[in-house]
Amino acid sequence: MFCQILRDADKLDIFRVNVETPLEEILNVTTEDIETSPVSKKVLADAILCRNCDRRFVATPADHIVSHISLVFGLVYDESIRIVKEQGYLDQLLAFRSKNRETNDAMEQVRGAVHTFFSHRLP
Template identity: 30%
Template sequence: MEKQELHIDFEAAKAAFETYLDEYDRTDDKIHLKIVHTYCVVECAEKIATRMHLGQEDVQLAKIIGLLHDIGRFEQIRRFHSFEPGTMDHAVYGAELLFGPEKMIRRFVKEDTFDKLIETAIAKHSDFRLEGISDAHTLLHARLIRDADKLDNCRVKLEETMETLLDMDEATVGASPISEKVWASCLAGESVLSANRVSGMDYWVSYLALYFDINFPETWQIIRENHYIDRIAARVPYSREDTKEKVAHLVAALHQRMKG
């Protein structure tokens, strides 16, 4: 069977995305964070796909998924001024926004060749575990957007103010304990369930634990090159000795995972 080609005009898609963003308050710190994040995820997706030596069609497809992956976040922020999953499943909402009756996706991509792939990758990009995808091409892009999203979150956790991220300062985060369920996930080498996070430190170690769920060695390579794990861990002043020891253990486990 002859492979279908996808012709994506990324600059046109970007212009349409900018028009969409005009509906929101760009001066809001959380809106601004997500705009910057979106374009950085596009860059990360392109970087990972290129290092994987994927063809240009897949590189462009990865970029368009990166551009649209968090489109649901902007409405979540406007309604709730929060990133908390309990307020809205932004990934599912974004997929419904794009592929619902109004077919907003046509503003960004004129062809419908890979609609199902794009919809699935966006809807599942923030799932706790990536499951239920049997098509190999769709699975590739679902994994790729998850890696690109996590890769840029390294930058986000280093550049954004703690108040924007967690509505508290570094010292408050560092003085809080790690909850039992959260630490059990860390010890198991798993991402942390959002519902189990209670303290500021729960959130911070969950940001590190999500790197247990990296799919491609090319992504790990970029994380290693930028020393992201150590830099994220070092950002918070740990005033509790037990927390300091646990974070050191977590960092060591992540370094071991990076080695494969």
């Protein structure tokens, strides 16, 4: 149980860091790379199925964003999910907009998956 609490707390902190630290710095890429990169099919498939993304398939900056968002699906405790919603960091990650139309379409699907996940986990 303690390990699960610790892991949930770590995920909450990852959301915070991904908002407070520029993605260019976290991923060591340019803004252009972030704004134009695609989301890989396998990464998107995991997210749509409300699963943590398999890190072996994370290849692009947009994949990293989706994989960080997908950490929400691994939260064990409903209280952790309430805290995620309250803090707003996940919402800021979900607000990512790309210059790549397919990436924007993928992000819309990810937002839908997160919304569905929340509606099933919280009353």
